[in-house]
Amino acid sequence: MLSKKTQYAFKALTFIAERKKDGPVLIAEIAKKKKIPLKFLENILLELRKAGLLESKKGKGGGYFFNVDPKDIRLAQVMRLIEGPIALLPCVSLNFYERCKDCDEKKCGLNRVMIQVRDNMLEVLENKTVYDLVAK
Structure with a gap:
């Protein structure tokens, strides 16, 4: 069974992928729209950033965005990273x-x-x- 952490990682990645053309996505927006506890999400996105899948930008117009094309991020890779x-x-x-x-x-x-x-x-x-x- 997938842990909540892995489910949240997939939900966040999916949301960022859907909004890819809009630029960086705020963590608070992901948390609100996908109903993920903010602190928990912060840790998950940090892991994904450390692994090189995501990147973040601070300040105005900041947020999280893909460092790797979503077409190149295998589900097994995310599961191994989180799970x-x-x-x-x-x-x-x-x-x-x-x-x-x-x-x-x-x-x-x-x-x-x-x-x-x-x-x-x-x-x-x-x-x-x-x-x-x-x-x-």
């Missing part, structure tokens, strides 16, 4: 692998099924972008 691993078990994660305690991965049926789940989920998340969230 961490996409895989449902640490032993099947591609980027955050951890061996499960007291488990023989070669004999574990759950491991084999979760690899299929991961691969199918990644097929979608790696091929969809922020732009796809706003495209009609």
Whole structure:
């Protein structure tokens, strides 16, 4: 299940993408329109800015805007940034692998099924972008 933090990140990115032609978007406007707690949103947008996906401008005409084209921001990238691993078990994660305690991965049926789940989920998340969230 997606955390609220990740859901809010997608809502904010979608809102900024919809308003892209209008220039930088104020954080207060995003928070109000998308019903996201302002302080929580500030932290999320800061993470996205630190990762290089967004940029911000201070002062009059300031706000957040894309540093990377929304067509180039994969949903999997945002999820990993905000959420961490996409895989449902640490032993099947591609980027955050951890061996499960007291488990023989070669004999574990759950491991084999979760690899299929991961691969199918990644097929979608790696091929969809922020732009796809706003495209009609």
